[in-house]
Amino acid sequence: MPELPEVETVKRSLEKLITGLTIINVDVLMPKIIKSHTAQDFKKLLMGSEIKKLGRRGKYLLVYLSANKVLVIHLRMTGRLVLLKDNAELPKYTHVIFYLENDKRLIFADMRQFGRIDLLPEEELANMPGLKKLGPEPLEKKFNPEYLKKELKRRRTKIKALLLDQTFVAGLGNIYADEALHLAKVHPERPARDLTAEEIVNLYNAIVTVLRQGIKNRGTSFSDYVDGEGNTGSNQNMLKVYRREGKPCHCCGSIIKRKKVAGRSSCFCPQCQQL
DNA sequence: CGATTCCCCTGATAGC
DNA sequence: TGCTATCAGGGGAATC
Numbered sequence: 001m002p003e004l005p006e007v008e009t010v011k012r013s014l015e016k017l018i019t020g021l022t023i024i025n026v027d028v029l030m031p032k033i034i035k036s037h038t039a040q041d042f043k044k045l046l047m048g049s050e051i052k053k054l055g056r057r058g059k060y061l062l063v064y065l066s067a068n069k070v071l072v073i074h075l076r077m078t079g080r081l082v083l084l085k086d087n088a089e090l091p092k093y094t095h096v097i098f099y100l101e102n103d104k105r106l107i108f109a110d111m112r113q114f115g116r117i118d119l120l121p122e123e124e125l126a127n128m129p130g131l132k133k134l135g136p137e138p139l140e141k142k143f144n145p146e147y148l149k150k151e152l153k154r155r156r157t158k159i160k161a162l163l164l165d166q167t168f169v170a171g172l173g174n175i176y177a178d179e180a181l182h183l184a185k186v187h188p189e190r191p192a193r194d195l196t197a198e199e200i201v202n203l204y205n206a207i208v209t210v211l212r213q214g215i216k217n218r219g220t221s222f223s224d225y226v227d228g229e230g231n232t233g234s235n236q237n238m239l240k241v242y243r244r245e246g247k248p249c250h251c252c253g254s255i256i257k258r259k260k261v262a263g264r265s266s267c268f269c270p271q272c273q274q275l
Numbered sequence: 276c277g278a279t280t281c282c283c284c285t286g287a288t289a290g291c
Numbered sequence: 292t293g294c295t296a297t298c299a300g301g302g303g304a305a306t307c
Contacts, residue, residue, distance in 0.1 A: 001300070074302050112284045114301070157278065174300070264300070
């Protein structure tokens with residue numbers, strides 16, 4: 001479940017390894033992963049491109065190339081973008097192979113085949129469906145308690161649903177949404193517009209805190225997530241509610257509950273987070 | 276327009 | 292033990 005901290009960690013781990021390298025060749029083993037082009041066109045457009053820099057927007061990883069082209073990569077659930085060690089075997093579920101200079105191979109692998117890759121001109125980036133409607137970056141200035149208050153007051157939906165809505169804020173997924181709600185002591189089913197001014201500030205601080213902690217710990221690894229070098233993160237050891245159903249709350253000792261909210265399983269402490 | 280539901284996938288797990 | 296049913300979940304499309 002790569003969310004903002006995981007994608008940021010992939011970006012940071014890869015950029016120091018592949019910036020400045022040229023793409024020599026591309027193998028597309030699963031064409032449906034490439035949304036914007038046929039496998040042949042994708043390969044033809046990429047061959048000879050130099051990797052200029054890496055970026056991130058929400059959960060999208062951006063690979064800026066020469067001639068103003070950009071690769072837009074979304075890992076969705078189980079996607080991995082990894083630079084292989086020199087003589088490493090091709091990992092299971094490898095769908096796309098980017099052959100770089102110096103015999104390096106960057107691979108996109110994805111067990112569940114939900115991940116997607118687009119290639120487009122840089123000037124079309126802002127208009128790409130998915131990117132176009134993304135809300136503010138939660139770790140940048142446009143996301144602040146005032147924005148949060150304004151948006152919450154005009155929505156009647158449950159707060160958990162809103163946190164997962166990428167047009168409201170970009171990059172939160174199920175793990176960090178549950179963790180932020182617990183840290184802010186807000187029940188996932190609370191109607192967004194009912195949060196008090198104090199709760200809104202607490203929620204803002206909680207979102208920023210759990211995301212920064214996730215980045216600091218190089219992401220949350222349960223089964224699939226690894227960074228650009230294939231290393232797991234350690235944030236799974238820091239979680240207070242996610243995947244802790246039936247275990248005691250670290251704050252009050254109550255048993256963590258799990259419930260489906262807005263179509264997603266949600267873990268919360270019934271004592272700390274009251275409806 | 277906002278909110279909800281379905282769908283894509285396959286490994287892990289629960290249930291019998 | 293071995294089989295089948297269910298679940299997990301991001302985001303886009305379809306639907307209400």
